[in-house]
Amino acid sequence: MKKVLSIAGIWLVGLLLLVGLFLSIWIVVPAPIFALLPLSVGAPEISPALLLFNMSIAICVGTLFWLRAFKPQRSFVFILCSLGLAVGLSAWPLLQFSAxxxxxxxxxxxxxxxxxxxxxxxxxxxxxxxxxxxxxxxxxxxxxxxxxxxxxxxxxxxxxxxxxxxxxxxxxxxxxxxxxxxxxxxxxxxxxxxxxxxxxxxxxxxxxxxxxxxxxxxxxxxxxxxxxxxxxxxxxxxxxxxxxxxxxxxxxxxxxxxxxxxxxxxxxxxxxxxxxxxxxxxxxxxxxxxxxxxxxxxxxxxxxxxxxxxxxxxxxxxxxxxxxxxxxxxxxxxxxxxxxxxxxxxxxxxxxxxxxxxxxxxxxxxxxxxxxxxxxxxxxxxxxxxxxxxxxxxxxxxxxxxxxxxxx
Structure with a gap:
């Protein structure tokens, strides 16, 4: 049962990570078509909320690792890289705001x-x-x-x-x-x-x-x-x-x-x-x-x-x-x-x-x-x-x- 819950937690965190990364990408990528313009317009405007969301996922990943829900391997490296990218993208407008x-x-x-x-x-x-x-x-x-x-x-x-x-x-x-x-x-x-x-x-x-x-x-x-x-x-x-x-x-x-x-x-x-x-x-x-x-x-x-x-x-x-x-x-x-x-x-x-x-x-x-x-x-x-x-x-x-x- 514990193993099943761990696997479910990993999948949920992975899904949330993909959502956060997908939305964060539109902070820097302009919309190629009109239908995607709301994403390109909206993502930078709510980027502090996206940053908080991505940071929460990072905490969840850290917790799962601490609980040994999964071991460091290629998939874990991929998760860390994706998290770093999502956090960096969502932080970009805030980092530029003062200047x-x-x-x-x-x-x-x-x-x-x-x-x-x-x-x-x-x-x-x-x-x-x-x-x-x-x-x-x-x-x-x-x-x-x-x-x-x-x-x-x-x-x-x-x-x-x-x-x-x-x-x-x-x-x-x-x-x-x-x-x-x-x-x-x-x-x-x-x-x-x-x-x-x-x-x-x-x-x-x-x-x-x-x-x-x-x-x-x-x-x-x-x-x-x-x-x-x-x-x-x-x-x-x-x-x-x-x-x-x-x-x-x-x-x-x-x-x-x-x-x-x-x-x-x-x-x-x-x-x-x-x-x-x-x-x-x-x-x-x-x-x-x-x-x-x-x-x-x-x-x-x-x-x-x-x-x-x-x-x-x-x-x-x-x-x-x-x-x-x-x-x-x-x-x-x-x-x-x-x-x-x-x-x-x-x-x-x-x-x-x-x-x-x-x-x-x-x-x-x-x-x-x-x-x-x-x-x-x-x-x-x-x-x-x-x-x-x-x-x-x-x-x-x-x-x-x-x-x-x-x-x-």
């Missing part, structure tokens, strides 16, 4: 100044996250998020009906009636999917910080090609301009944020004569140069970039070159643009970080302020895991950049 955070801090201070938070309202600073990473929040969620967002006033309203397609927006307001700075939010989804309900946890969090969040909609490809999407974004901005007072928005203090495809639209909207001044732009992993993106597809290419771009623009750079030029935020760079915060994942194989870095350099060239932050272990859409490592780091600097831009 990455220091680089991010240096980037924001270089652009905004070392005292960029000086003179901000103390109550606003008190609401911000005190640290760029709180390990326990990975398990329990962002600290006090449910309590902080209690009472957030949400309303969904239509703002346009182009070509018979009703476009709506979600508006999130702080619990107390007042007049607030605002953040316009544009969802991603390869220009083909998504809704204003995307990123609702983020919208509620930002509203609890003292902002009105306008999460807007646009028509999707391939049924509608560019420039329809940016036209819809501009329609939404005009609606905000007309109804700002009604929804407690200070129109002189508005920023815009986008994710992926939404970032491309957000940058175009902010950089190309918006209907009212946009005070700041926040770009999460947005496409920058669509012509270059078509010519130099990443490896691997989980979303089939060329297929996605043809669906969005209705052709190739050879057949519709002007549309590719107009749709590329890099071509909208000029002096006197609003400050930009650009956050990209180093493991991203949908929009590679090098494009965000190049955009930051181009923005700075004529004197604009641009903060570029690269998170080495992060994949595309890292903030889908809202309490994950990358999202916590991005949120820490996003709320500070936003406060600097809209409350000073």
């Amino acid at each position: 990455t955070q220091q680089q991010a801090q240096a980037a924001i201070e270089t652009s905004l100044g070392q005292n960029y938070l000086k003179d901000l309202p103390p109550a606003l600073i008190a609401k911000m996250r005190s640290q760029p990473l709180v390990i326990c929040d990975i398990w329990q969620g962002i600290s006090n998020l449910q309590q902080e967002t209690l009472g957030i006033r949400k309303v969904s309203i239509p703002f346009a009906n182009p070509d018979g397609v009703e476009l709506s927006m979600n508006i999130y307001r702080p619990a107390q009636v007042g007049k607030y700075p605002a953040l316009v939010s544009i969802y991603g989804g390869a220009w083909q999917r998504g809704s204003p309900d995307n990123d609702e946890t983020f919208s509620r969090y930002i509203a609890a910080q003292g902002y009105v969040v306008w999460a807007i909609d646009y028509r999707h490809a391939p049924a509608y090609h560019f420039p329809v999407q940016i036209q819809d974004v501009r329609s939404a901005l005009r609606f905000i301009q007309q109804h700002a007072t009604e929804y407690e928005t200070n129109l002189d203090r508005v920023a815009i944020i986008g994710r992926s495809a939404g970032s491309q639209l957000a940058m175009l909207a902010a950089y190309q004569d918006p209907p009212f001044p946009i005070r700041a732009v926040i770009d999460y992993y947005g496409p920058v140069n669509l012509t270059a993106g078509y010519a130099n597809v990443p490896t691997p290419d989980p979303i089939e970039s060329r297929v996605t771009l043809r669906a969005f623009l209705g052709g190739t750079p050879q057949t519709v070159p002007e549309l590719y030029r107009q749709a590329s935020p890099i071509n909208a760079v000029k002096p006197d643009l609003p400050p930009s915060l650009l956050i990209y994942g180093g493991k991203d194989r949908i929009v590679e970080a090098k494009y965000g870095k190049y955009l930051a350099q181009q923005l700075r060239s004529p004197g604009n302020r641009a903060v570029f932050i690269e998170i080495p272990w992060a994949d595309h859409a890292f903030d889908a895991v809202f309490s994950g490592m990358s999202s916590q780091l991005a949120l820490y600097y996003t709320e500070r950049f936003l406060a600097w831009a809209l409350y000073k």
Whole structure:
């Protein structure tokens, strides 16, 4: 009986080891196909939990060895090597976190100044996250998020009906009636999917910080090609301009944020004569140069970039070159643009970080302020895991950049 239990224990530990190793591998391996993207995105974000899991398995293996459940042999050597690999992979983001955070801090201070938070309202600073990473929040969620967002006033309203397609927006307001700075939010989804309900946890969090969040909609490809999407974004901005007072928005203090495809639209909207001044732009992993993106597809290419771009623009750079030029935020760079915060994942194989870095350099060239932050272990859409490592780091600097831009 004892032998049977020992064998069962060995098999169970072996199975758990394989699970831990399989998940840990996706911390460094980018997804080759779209179906595997959730693994590639999620594994780095929960890597501290994976590290704890793998360490627990190591303790079990050590205990079994101590109990002489098995003897040192080739299989045991294989188990030790696999354990070492799993532990090392799951520890990698944590080992890099301090250096990455220091680089991010240096980037924001270089652009905004070392005292960029000086003179901000103390109550606003008190609401911000005190640290760029709180390990326990990975398990329990962002600290006090449910309590902080209690009472957030949400309303969904239509703002346009182009070509018979009703476009709506979600508006999130702080619990107390007042007049607030605002953040316009544009969802991603390869220009083909998504809704204003995307990123609702983020919208509620930002509203609890003292902002009105306008999460807007646009028509999707391939049924509608560019420039329809940016036209819809501009329609939404005009609606905000007309109804700002009604929804407690200070129109002189508005920023815009986008994710992926939404970032491309957000940058175009902010950089190309918006209907009212946009005070700041926040770009999460947005496409920058669509012509270059078509010519130099990443490896691997989980979303089939060329297929996605043809669906969005209705052709190739050879057949519709002007549309590719107009749709590329890099071509909208000029002096006197609003400050930009650009956050990209180093493991991203949908929009590679090098494009965000190049955009930051181009923005700075004529004197604009641009903060570029690269998170080495992060994949595309890292903030889908809202309490994950990358999202916590991005949120820490996003709320500070936003406060600097809209409350000073």
